[in-house]
Amino acid sequence: MKDVIRIILVFIPMFSVAFILRYFINRNRSKKQQTESDSFSQEGYILKMPNMYRVVSFLLIVFWLLVTIIILLTQLEDWPYIIAFGIFSGLPGIIMLICFSLWKVEVQKEKFIYRNFIGKTKVYQYMELKFQDDDKGIKWYFYKDGKKVFSMPYYIENGNKLERVYKKYQTKNRNKLNEEKKEEIIGSSKKL
Numbered sequence: 001m002k003d004v005i006r007i008i009l010v011f012i013p014m015f016s017v018a019f020i021l022r023y024f025i026n027r028n029r030s031k032k033q034q035t036e037s038d039s040f041s042q043e044g045y046i047l048k049m050p051n052m053y054r055v056v057s058f059l060l061i062v063f064w065l066l067v068t069i070i071i072l073l074t075q076l077e078d079w080p081y082i083i084a085f086g087i088f089s090g091l092p093g094i095i096m097l098i099c100f101s102l103w104k105v106e107v108q109k110e111k112f113i114y115r116n117f118i119g120k121t122k123v124y125q126y127m128e129l130k131f132q133d134d135d136k137g138i139k140w141y142f143y144k145d146g147k148k149v150f151s152m153p154y155y156i157e158n159g160n161k162l163e164r165v166y167k168k169y170q171t172k173n174r175n176k177l178n179e180e181k182k183e184e185i186i187g188s189s190k191k192l
Contacts, residue, residue, distance in 0.1 A: 005073075013066045017059060024055045044108035045161050047152075053100040060093030105152070107162045110169065114150055124150060126169045142166075 068086045099117040106113040115121045129150075130143045140163050142150040152159050 013063070016062065016066075020059065020062065021055070024051060027051070044106050044112075045158065045165075047105040047107060047156050047159055047162065049100040049103050050155060050157050054097060057093045057096035057100060061090060061097065064090030064093060105156075105162060107165050109165065112162060112165075122149075126166055127173070129166070131163065131166055131170075
C-alpha cells in the first residue's frame with residue numbers, strides 16, 4: 001500500500017507540471033499571434049517580461065508546495081529542517097513571480113511609462129531622452145541630462161518596439177524642426 005501511495009505522490013507532480021507547462025505554452029502562442037495582428041493604438045504597446053520567467057517561478061512554487069506536502073504525508077523525522085529548507089527554496093520563486101509580474105513598459109507615441117519590479121511608475125517623454133545602443137547589442141539605454149534613466153534588455157518580447165517608436169518620434173520631430181528652420185530662413189530672406 002505504501003508503494004502505491006508513493007507512486008501516486010510521484011506521478012501527480014509530474015503530470016501537474018506537464019499540464020501547467022502545456023497550458024502556459026499554448027497561452028503564450030495564442031498571445032503572440034494576437035499581438036502580432038494588433039496594430040499601434042492610442043494606448044500603445046505594453047511590453048512585459050517573457051512568460052517563461054513567470055512560468056519558471058510558478059513551477060518553483062508548485063514544486064516547493066508539493067515537496068512540502070509529500071514530506072508532511074510521509075512524516076519524516078527531520079521534517080522541520082526540510083520545511084525550513086523548502087521555505088528558503090520556495091521564497092525566491094515567490095519573489096521572482098511577484099517581481100516579473102510587476103515589471104512593465106507601456107510604449108506610447110510621445111512617451112513611455114515604466115513600472116519597475118517594486119511597482120514604482122515613471123513617465124519619460126521622448127523629447128527629454130537620448131537613445132544609445134549597447135556595444136554588444138544586448139541592451140538599449142535611454143539618457144536624460146547625461147544620466148542613464150532606463151535600459152531595455154534584449155530578451156523582452158517585442159522590446160525593439162520601444163526603440164522603433166522612439167526613432168520614429170525623433171525623425172518626425174527632426175523633420176518638423178528642419179521645416180521650421182527653412183520657414184524662418186525664407187521669412188528672414190524675404191524681409192531683407
